Amino acid sequence: MPPSLSAVAALPQLGLTSPTGPPPDTPVLWVAVSELEDPTPYLEGGELVLTTGMRITAGNAAGYVARLVERGVAGLGFGVGVIHPAIPDELLTAARAQGLVLLEVPRPVPFIAIGKAVSRMLAAEWYEDVTRAYQAQRELTRAALAGPGRLVTRLARLLGGWALLLDAAGDVRHAEPTRARAHADALAPELARLRRRSPSPGGTPEAASLALSLPGEHIAVQRIGLGGRPRGFLAVGTGEPLPPTAHTIVGAAVALLTLQSETPRTARDLRSALAAVLLDRPAGGPAGGSALPRGPVRVLACAPGKGGTGAVLDALESDPAGERCLPLPAGRRVAIIVPDGLAETVVSLLAGVGPVGVSAPAGAEGVPPAPGALAPALRRAEEALSAAVRADLPVLHHADLPGQGVLGVLDPEAARAFADALLAPLRAERLDGSVRAYVQANGQGETAARALGVHRHTLRTRMRKAAEILGRDPDDPAVRAELWVAFAVAANEGDRIRHVGDSTPEPPEIA
Known part of the structure; x- marks a missing residue:
């Protein structure tokens, strides 16, 4: 709201006084200085007019006041001590009679000081309005994340009135407060005007909003949607006409509701594709084929830090590459x-969010993955992530895991049968731990003994016994390779073979 005349008159640095009584709260839209006998052709109304009375006489004072009152000025400031030592009695009498507020401006106060003061007050009010609108938009945006109902509730409270969200047919979807539903029937005839479309591309533009003034109530209705056919309507009602700031707030609400109603084509395609996967139907139709990434693809597993999973989603949304994930x-x-060609780009987007495990490429060239086809890739990404967490690495590819290239091609069932057969006699004699340490130390007895916490002679005795049981020499590189594979397979549970290591990997959280 602009500053009031009473607020301007109360500024102590100006020293203004009012011989016509306490100034009212009439808004002051601007300050105009004029010595014309009739300045009204150059006024719009709402100004505080300043004059020294150069053209005012006893004979024209009443007419001068009448013209200012008819134009709707906020008040008249009269500078004394320049032309007139005091406000002329005829002017004062006419102002009192016709309801024009007079402010006496002391001789030392230049008119420009009043103009600057009002300008500063207008700027402060404008800044406050902008700040209020910005804060309201932030609140509406937060509310919109919880759905249109929450947004409508917040909007009504920001305006100090009621709000209705109607669908395209005019039925109430959300009302705040609940009694606002009663306005829906009265608005029904008006909605038809907002539904009309242009008769041709060059026709009259379709109406996007309308305003109604009822006794004690002011209503604004806006259509929601970008196309020729509205997707809904937003109606708000207040006891007073909406100020410009409130119109800005309503516009923000309409924009948010439009964004929610105008589902992007890519999101529609994605939902269609996901439905095809869930229904185990082909995803190669006009919708599914464009939404599902076509092979080859990779699966990434990320363990975000303090930002949580939201940080990962925010990182993906920060780049167009994330839209294809x-x-x-x-x-x-x-x-x-992730499409294989975008894997490194997406990994770079996740830098700083948390460690990332990356699977090898999966899927056939140009073909969307079939239901369940990426489960093995997910497991490998999880295994790489677990190893990255243990090694404190920002990113680790599954192919870079030690020995994973060999383990990855083994048939889990056959490999487990091989490991059980090879290690069973060692386990029976409780020699499997010593042999495993010897294999991991690559046949270095001193290193293995230290790892086990035993004397090297003790380990040598155990290894001679193990050789007798196996009927093979553990110092033979081929024998140690078979033992390494057996221990790697045995270190895993279930139907998969993961990275081998001294510590058991963390169980995957996604697979």
Whole structure:
């Protein structure tokens, strides 16, 4: 709101006084200095007019006041001590009679000081309005994240009135407060005007909003949607006409509701594709084929830090490459299906979010993955992530895991049968731990003995016994390789073979 005349008159540095009584709260829209006998052709109304009375006489004072009152000025400031030592009695009498507020401006106060003071007050009010509108938009945006109902509730409270969200047919979707539903029937005839479309490309533009004034109530209705056919309507009602700031707030609400109603084509395609996967139907149709990433793809597993899974999603949304990814938050981790060609770009987006495990490429060239086809890739990404966490690495590819290239091609069932057969006699004699340490030390007895905490002669005795049981020499590189594979397979549970190591990898959280 602009500053009031009473607020301007109260500024102590100006020393203004009012011989016509206490100044009212009439808004002052601007300050105009004029010595014309009739300045009204150059006024719009709402100004504080300043004059020294150069053209005012006893005979024209009443007419001068009448013209100012008719134009709707906020008040008249009269500078004394320049032309007139005091406000002329005829002017004062006419002002009192016609309801014009007079302010006496002391001789030492230049008119420009009053103009600057009002300008500063207008700027402060403008800044406050902008700040209020910005804060309101932030509140509406936060509310919109919880759905249109929460947004409508917040809007009504910001305006100090009521709000209605109607669908395209005019039925109430959300009302705040609940009694606002009663306005829907009265608005029904008006909605038809907002539904009309232009008769041709060069026709009259379709109406986007309308305003209604009822006794004690001011209503504004806006259509929601970008196309020729509205997707809904937003109606708000207040006891007073909406100021410009409130119109800005309503416009922000309409924009947010439009964004929610105008589902992007890519999101529609994605939902269609996901439905195809869930229904185990082909995803190669006009929608599914464009939404599902086509092979080859990689699966990334990320363990975000303090930012949580939201930090991963925010990072993906910061770059167009993220739009072609399919993220799946689960617990403290996020799995992401990424086209192979964008894998490194997406990994760089996640830099600083948390460690990342990357699977090898999966899927056939140009073909969307079939349901369940990426489960092995997810497991490998999880294994790489677990290893990255243990090694404190920002990113680790599954192919870079020690020995994983060999283990990855083994058939789990056959490999487990081989490991059980090879290690069973060692376990029976409780020699498997010593042999494993010897193999991991690459046949270095001193290193293995230290790892076991035994004397090297003790380990040598155990290894001679192990050789007798196996019927093979553990110092033979081929024998040690078979033992390494057996221990690697035995270190895992279930139906998969993961990275071998002294410590058991963390169980995957997404798979």
